[in-house]
Amino acid sequence: MSSQDSLDLVALRRWLDHHLPEQTGGALTARLIAGGRSNPTYELSDGTREWILRRPPHGHVLPTAHDMRREHRVLDALAGTAVPVPGVVGPSADADVIGVPFYVMDKLPGITLRTRADAARLSPERRRSLAHTMVDALAVLHEVDPAEVGLGDFGRPAGYLDRQLDRWRRQWEASATSPRPEVDELLHRLARHRPTTRRSGIVHGDFKLDNIMVDVDGSRILGVLDWEMSTLGDTDADLGTLCSFWDEPGEPEHPITAGSTAIQGFPSREELVERYAFVRGIDVPDISWYRAFADVKTAVILEGIHARHRSGLTVGEGFDGVGEMVGTLLDRALDLTATYS
Template identity: 55%
Template sequence: MTELPGLDLDRLAAHLGTGPLTGELIPGGRSNLTYRVGDGHERWVLRRPPLGHVLATAHDMSREHRVIKALADTAVPVPRVELLCEDTDVIGAPFYLMEEVPGVALRHRDQCPWLSPDKARALSERLVDVLADLHAVDPEDVGLSDFGRPDGFLKRQVARWGKQLDASRSRELPGIDELRDRLADSVPDSARATIVHGDYRLDNVLVTEDPLDISAVLDWEMATLGDPLADVGLLCVYWNGIGAREDDPITGTVPTLPGFADTDELVRRYAERSGADTGGLAWYTAFAYFKLAVILEGIHFRFTHGKTVGAGFDQIGQLTLPLVRQGLAASSGEH
């Protein structure tokens, strides 16, 4: 039995009452750690927080477990959760276990030789439709009425990510404080409150090829109740990529393949499906650039302190400032 960084398979097997376990790190995640584990008969997926420098209010396994469980009987595709363990003596951190769902997280163009332009268009539309379905769920109907505080959500979000930035500061970041101040001085009034995913993008869902569908929405660590346009703005940022990089290690380049909708088309479809007014989306897009810049700076901080697991983290720090520049442009109404 091989021990993985952040996951003691012996202790996990004893806790689950199974035989010897095998495990592997599932690549692609930049924050919470995800592993595939099995006992030779069954396989599961395990999620736990990162190894170090855990920011306040982030990486809450119980919240992630709760929202996935609550959405089980809705139109939103989610894995079945098996258990939540908050006893840090088992593997050194809280974790939860869920079923392994068929499908692939599409992060790179070379994963998609089967994705024709027609299928790419259909996948674009399905991705938006699932987001609209999420935002249509009544939190009270699924036991999530106390999952967040929608009043003042956007103002608190700007303040929260500003605090996260301060907790991860290790170098000069020209323009990031200006972007934060611009956002804080122009917070819009939210038209409605829904369950928000907080990190909705193509590679945070699993896609099946035949039939083409989204089998599960993953990575709910930032889910809460708030303004649904925050999800839409962030999806647009991920869709466009970071600084037009062809080797973008965060968002990948899959949406640049022939057939995928552009961001204007995504926004139009969302507005049609949800009935939402998306006329003020520029603020949400600028905020998404700021939020993502802070997240990446936190990851860079952990990398420089030897607290990351997996490959590709050496490039993350290069992306913070391009995001800041794009955020400033969006906040000025530039394209």
């Protein structure tokens, strides 16, 4: 672990003792978990129990981005619902413990399917079943009444899509490492053709296969992870995100998922949308706009990560090719919106 990103394990031990006074574990160890390109995430252990710690990234981000208190709040609120989430120990809203706000949650005893090779370890039947279970979990999330779980003020559903377009424009302007006029063109196209929000609810913001932890044979979802972009808004945006990251055979792969779902057993995007609509008992419009928006949003996020990496503000591995992914996603979004006047 680099000195730049070292954790004060003595201070963390005191913090855990305060939040878990019944525990009698020993000194803490910490391991940076590979796979995260945004919020540094660590596995903590005291030799008896294990936890996961998440903290904001280094470098410039939007003031409301990577808010650990918000992520903790939504996990805590959903703990009593049918949405599978890990238990949380508590948040630290100030910088007194490790220098930045953070939160700690229980470590779940499962796996995440980050690559095509990971997904290929499951049988085709298990892949199909897992995809259906994912869609069902998303539908369950969107049926939760925010007010009933204490999230009535978690966001402003009205004007959500307009604010999102403005948010990612500002983030691009803050982090762009080279001129890309196609970003302005895409944001103009999306603004001109912005759909009318039909249903609002709790939006995860990054719902995809590798943000789901499953048991070792892939038969059950143990927890939905990475809630850093969650808010109240247009629930079709989550469906668009899922479909953006959902690779199909014979198509160019998403640069992040790299074909993870383009193997036998996984259903098509169309099937995912149909199942979601059936589970919720609703009609779902064409979600091409939401797919294009998800591609643009992901491209902007990756550009920010690329900028931080160039400045030496990332930790761990897997950042060298991030900048190349940006153009691929923008090209995909241009294709999806080619008919927009």
